Amino acid sequence: MKKIDILTPVGIFIGLTAVFTAIYSNAAGAGQMGDFIQIASILIVLGGLSSAILINFSLADLKTLPKVLKETFQTRENNLQELIDTFVDLSARARREGLLALEAGLEDVDDPFIEKGVLLAVDGIEPDIIKDIMMAEVVAMEERHRKGRVILEKAGEYAPAWGMIGTLVGLVLMLQNLNDPSTLGPNMAVALLTTLYGTLLANLVFVPMASKLALSTEEEVFVKQIVVEGVIGVQSGQNPKILQEKLSAFLPNHLKGEEELTEEKDKDE
Amino acid sequence: MKKIDILTPVGIFIGLTAVFTAIYSNAAGAGQMGDFIQIASILIVLGGLSSAILINFSLADLKTLPKVLKETFQTRENNLQELIDTFVDLSARARREGLLALEAGLEDVDDPFIEKGVLLAVDGIEPDIIKDIMMAEVVAMEERHRKGRVILEKAGEYAPAWGMIGTLVGLVLMLQNLNDPSTLGPNMAVALLTTLYGTLLANLVFVPMASKLALSTEEEVFVKQIVVEGVIGVQSGQNPKILQEKLSAFLPNHLKGEEELTEEKDKDE
Amino acid sequence: MKKIDILTPVGIFIGLTAVFTAIYSNAAGAGQMGDFIQIASILIVLGGLSSAILINFSLADLKTLPKVLKETFQTRENNLQELIDTFVDLSARARREGLLALEAGLEDVDDPFIEKGVLLAVDGIEPDIIKDIMMAEVVAMEERHRKGRVILEKAGEYAPAWGMIGTLVGLVLMLQNLNDPSTLGPNMAVALLTTLYGTLLANLVFVPMASKLALSTEEEVFVKQIVVEGVIGVQSGQNPKILQEKLSAFLPNHLKGEEELTEEKDKDE
Amino acid sequence: MKKIDILTPVGIFIGLTAVFTAIYSNAAGAGQMGDFIQIASILIVLGGLSSAILINFSLADLKTLPKVLKETFQTRENNLQELIDTFVDLSARARREGLLALEAGLEDVDDPFIEKGVLLAVDGIEPDIIKDIMMAEVVAMEERHRKGRVILEKAGEYAPAWGMIGTLVGLVLMLQNLNDPSTLGPNMAVALLTTLYGTLLANLVFVPMASKLALSTEEEVFVKQIVVEGVIGVQSGQNPKILQEKLSAFLPNHLKGEEELTEEKDKDE
């Protein structure tokens, strides 16, 4: 269900291309990459950013970072229609053959969250407790994702701030060495580089990635909530037709795509 | 019910006219459009903006963008009084002829959301479940609109940031090539252009459009909530007069426009 | 109950006086009004601001603007003590003579919202439904006011942004015409004017007015909530003494002003 | 219970000392107070600030300002342990001698809020209504404090904005009078003064004071909630030991200070 999200590398490529274009074909004079790479400037931005992140987070939080970064290069396809069909089938079977028969029907289901919910239902645990257990898991997942995401969000705040700190250091040095006016320009250029690095890191990497993770967590919570509704519906022996109606209401385009954004709906009217 | 919203194109036209006026009749010297168009600068702002958007959103989200943009050029007229009258009629008919008679009365109704609600009521489904199903649909619509809107909101944040990145690149290049002082001014002018592009895109296009979509979603949710209240009222056999009273309370100017903003109400007193 | 709010015109007058003082008695040299009025600069700020507002709002929203502006020049006096006395009287009368007798007692009441609530009570409608109807009206009023206010809030955001756009246009033109150094200063002065206009509009007009409307809406919602509590108390035949106690708890200075801000209360202790 | 809060005057004194130090022992040259006092600049910042505040608030709101300012120079000592003991005593007495006996026990209590609650309990009013009445009073107090605080918060926003307006006016004048280069520095210095005034007012006076009021309101709401819990516990005849346990849970250091911040608790473990 998860696959490589081609958009993230493409986005980073386009962003870097835009910066390279700006450097090489700038109306203010054709630049050179070398003018834009200063090891010391890179060190201050990355060092300062790392220092703030290290103070801000615990080791346990930071250990989630590699997975979080990997996550931003992945996308998840959710087939909501299939999900709803699964529950309508389960619901029909439960009414026909009893809750115990559901265990056999789980063979086709390869989502451990659905499986767990159905097994709880088969065990005859009360709906309220099932809902509590399943929602606790959803909340725990949300919380887990949030922790990783917050690292990126904070990095998006610290990067420009440390870029500005680097620029201030450079400006102070430049202003204290005005003897040779010919160095004024290049020195100020170097000072501005850290601000450029910090802003670029924030707007090309950290902010979009954190925002992407937030959206994908929301999506996943949404799907899991449909599962919880479905499991409860199945256990309480709800009529499959009503269950279908209820779960379909969550669908983005539940009348065969004809309602995606209200514009479409208007065609029907 | 939906028609072209003349305000959006008019607004964009006025905005561009304001910018042209500023350029051609500027007290700082009559400018020329050519001075304000730099392909490289346009590329960096649009490229950087696109890169951040591509990283930020999934393909499924981005596919909604054309519809979302189209949506910003449309307006929706809601005749709330007519809507309320519909439910008062339905309510009277339901009390007179029974819920089943409502199916015939739906011929005059061309809003699929009302139709669906009434059919659920006719099917004898319990009010709580009807409310659940209908509200789930409202929430799903809200969520759908929100996703498209967030793209515009994020674009409104990334555009000025990438404008600033372009300006920083230009300033660094300018400062490293101070040999010929006569190029200082024009080069800095070019560097500032990307900030101008980014700010203009944000304040003429992205921010107002995102904000417009938020308001129109709110409006639509509001109308749909009246429909839900109406369907529940009809099914529970509420007195048409009380139902009218209840639904009319939502009306902006429910006493024949004499209460629009409290100022009007004071006249009556 | 509503009267001219002298504070708004006085405030605008003081604000303009402050600006005039700054211009005419500025230590940087006595200025002249003429130096601060540039038709083109005014056009770009107002034009840009209007364009963003036109895109942002629907025609229906914009039509509320004149009333909203008028509202900012008005103030409303609420006599909460009198309001509470009204309900205590109504409550006593209802217990003595029955709910039907309240209709006669309404002659002295000239607030249509109270009147409506009492008539609903007289009609024997259930408390929950009365509360629903009355609160729906409060929410609708809140929503109506909010719409008008949002226009001013957004204007307070767009005005400085378009001021900055105007300044950027001016700076680009100035930098591209550095031939005559003597024009540098005046041209930059003109460029800065649009930022001044935008900031002034935001901080003298839009932001304070929007904030004022928010406060007055809050106030009105607060008063209407007391009315709802009062009507429900009267209908449910609550003891007038307890009703008085309950409603008085909302009063800012309910023990004859001796509790206004905790400082006063401490005196009693 | 309320006494002068020495911290506020000390803080203002330290802040002004810091500014004086910066002026007199500045590495950029020993300054003079006179260079930093410009009547016109003071007028524009205070005038502009006042104008925005006058437009923003109603006369009734502004009348609370003197009390609010006085409040920021006061602190309140709350003896939570004593408060809890009071309720444990009242609870024991109520179980021993009946609710009516509480009226006599009120002699030692000099907090009108406790007194009121207990009297309501003695009157035999139902717990829910007592809670409603008392909480309405808490909410009304919170609201009252909030209104005064919002004036300071808004002043903290308007002050730097009007400082910037003053600087813009000064810059425009300076740029239009570049004939005599020797005046450039001093004129720009004067222009910057309004920004300095606005920022100083915000960060030395308005923002810290508004924030202090917010914290002290929170504290007071917290204490009053304990009182409400206590009164309800007493009336419902709760076991004094359990009531003590329940109310003590609110205490910051309820096990004789050994749990203040978790660090302490760890010692026990």
Next chain:
Amino acid sequence: MKKIDILTPVGIFIGLTAVFTAIYSNAAGAGQMGDFIQIASILIVLGGLSSAILINFSLADLKTLPKVLKETFQTRENNLQELIDTFVDLSARARREGLLALEAGLEDVDDPFIEKGVLLAVDGIEPDIIKDIMMAEVVAMEERHRKGRVILEKAGEYAPAWGMIGTLVGLVLMLQNLNDPSTLGPNMAVALLTTLYGTLLANLVFVPMASKLALSTEEEVFVKQIVVEGVIGVQSGQNPKILQEKLSAFLPNHLKGEEELTEEKDKDE
């Protein structure tokens, strides 16, 4: 359970190293530490910051500061699996030997919060009241931590603001003493130092530390909520297996680590 958090000192060390690197190996010229240390500038930032903090907070709040600072150098290891096992054991014992037998089982538990909860359960106090008491303690702890944290958050806002005030003072002095152009650079460098100090303090110390405290409070509240759920489950005689299921749902990686971030879960599928 608490130990030194090596990350905070490491982070501060890296941050300072980054700044030193920027100073000594800056492309704009090799700087000297001495150029970056100005006693007067340090005094204005620290003095101004202290003044705002003193006005903002009460003495009681400020007294928590040393503990709060110490807290940022500590980390807390929570063994959630062990915590859950404890409750499963207690639950099994309670069902086998009765609630009273739990008192003996507490010997192995060295967390006073668990101890307190179990003792309340042994005392036969009702679940609702136990929950109330325990949650009140959690809320009180949260509140206590929040107060300390807010000091750091506010310091993170005041530090850059006072840095800017110091820079404005320096700029005004510099501009009023333009006679000797050779001092222009160094004087401006000194003026910029206070902004550097303020920004550095905020982004290296205050903001990351406040943010770290917020995360660790969240973590602690989370653990304590599991304890509350566990105590209630034990008292209500819940089946140990169901209790395990319920509490395990909170676990980040409750199926033996195979679900840490959804990526892992997908492997199972």
